[in-house]
Amino acid sequence: MEVRIEDKLAYIIAIVNDFAARFSLNPQQAYRYLSRFKGIDFVDEFYDIEHTQSFEDVVDDLALYCRKNGGALA
Template structure:
């Protein structure tokens, strides 16, 4: 596995974990929510921009993105 892919995967895992912490969910619940409301796709597609922000800002963006796709977590 090349370093770019490894970094992207690690970043997505960290974001899922921090999303879970912020919204008081288990990792599995957070993953399922983000998968259903396209948050995982967002993290993958927007990695180049999002990984330059703080994790807190990235989780804000992720939460807002999921809300726009029907998610109810705020």
């Protein structure tokens, strides 16, 4: 089944906003952090799996993935 780009983009925006809230960042800071440490790429690549999880679990996954790629948020 093909994923609509609009659905994937809306999902990524929602995840960035949740990530920002969790780490007390504004959405622009969160997006830059996730881009720098490959979190956006992670969500894009594994969208089919990640979108079946809770937002809390996805933010946890992103934080861990970004730490493995040099990020410092815990």
